[in-house]
Amino acid sequence: MATRIFIVDDHYMIIEGIRSLLQNGKGLEWIGHAMSATSCMAFLQTHQPHIILLDINLPDISGIELCKEIKTKYPKIGIIGLSSYNQQSYINKIMDNGASGYVLKNATKEELLDAIETVMDGEKYLSEEAALIVKKNVGSKIPIITRREKEVLSLISEGLTNNQIATKLFISITTVDTHRKNLLAKFEAKNTATLIRMATHLEFI
Amino acid sequence: MATRIFIVDDHYMIIEGIRSLLQNGKGLEWIGHAMSATSCMAFLQTHQPHIILLDINLPDISGIELCKEIKTKYPKIGIIGLSSYNQQSYINKIMDNGASGYVLKNATKEELLDAIETVMDGEKYLSEEAALIVKKNVGSKIPIITRREKEVLSLISEGLTNNQIATKLFISITTVDTHRKNLLAKFEAKNTATLIRMATHLEFI
DNA sequence: CCTACAATCCCCTAAAAACAGGATTTTCAT
DNA sequence: ATGAAAATCCTGTTTTTAGGGGATTGTAGG
Secondary structure, eight states, X not given: OOEXXXXXXXXXXXXXXXXXXXXXXXXXXXXXXXXXXXXXXXXXXXXXXXXXXXXSOOXXXXXXXXXXXXXXXXXXXXXXXXXXXXXXXXXXXXXXXXOOEEEXXXXXHHHHHHHHHHHHTTOOEEOHHHHHHHHHTSXXXXXXXXXHHHHHXXXXXXXXXXXXXXXXXXXXXXXXHHHHHHHHHHTTOSSHHHHHHHHHHTTOO | OOEEXXXXXXXXXXXXXXXXXXXXXXXXXXXXXXXXXXXXXXXXXXXXXXXXXXXXXXXXXXXXXXXXXXXXXXXXXXXXXXXXXXXXXXXXXXXXXXOOEEEETTOOHHHXXXXXXXXXXXXXXXXXXXXXXXXXXXXXXXXXXXXXXXXXXXXXXXXOOHHHHHHHHTSOHHHHHHHHHHHHHHHTOSSHHHHHHHHHHTTOO
């Protein structure tokens, strides 16, 4: 039986690229693509791929969330994370959320086929570069922030004061202040300026 | 004569994707690809494409720099910028550096062919989304800051207080404060958080 | 010469953020 | 159900920023 492949990515060129790369792969069946999380979930109600190639940067919800959702509903599907950049933080996150592999978008055809094969065998796969990055960043921790903290962080970056954030989120100023304190602690940032800089570089914003 | 297309992108999948998208395009000749700025310049010494599809995010130097370089040496080549994201600042920058078009990586086959055709006709092309962004950001100028201001800006982003910056630069706190005030004014930022966010996105830091 | 601009310095006040201690409730997975 | 983690709220003090004035040097260009 052919391995059924489904791909979720919002970039047309990537979809085309992967389709083209997989065209000659033996034992692979391309069963379609989705360009958003919602259309992906809709597709899965009627189709059962073996492997989903899942872009981490999606327009509606993050690929990481989607990965979790897919894994909860369809635990048998193997998920391989895809990303354009060496987003250190994301590699860990998506693997923690049930993905079985991670491949960068500059991967070669061989790497991609290798990843699919490895995951089909029930093992985990990290592309060479991804593995390097994980190795390189051992110790340089990526903070794990909560939904609410992320929300506050993003509002801070938009220039809102604690007061305005409090009003917007219907919470007390002191709560916002606490979230802010926790953010500073988690990022080990001295002040807002560093916080925003780090968050931007780690692509939290 | 067929339009000779050359592509510069460090992502294998994108290269494959575009190759696949252009395969059926009439009058197009795919003459190769480069995955870095240096190999691109090397290729151009022996080949003359009509159109270069140029990714903005390259590993060695930025696509914007490369664009300038290509245009200086080979002014006849039409360059179409490619980018994954709606990087507002980049659209202006690459167009200012001689590019004739800008297409997002989630463009359809039609958009891409349209872009190539338009540029071959000697006109400029902006993809729908890109045009929207530019339109949305009319008036949102890129601030011009002085050497000293840039210095202060970068120290702010590193988390130094005005006091520490003053000590470091051997100037008074009030001077630092003035620079800060001017930075906020130039970026039209409400506070430090927005300032740093904008500066990061506009690549001042 | 004169102007523009950068870079420097000063004073002031209100608002905001940083920092340090807490405490309570809700949510969620084992 | 129980414990951990998240999210909420509180009371303080100290430091920093935001934002408003205004002023002095030096330098480069028209």
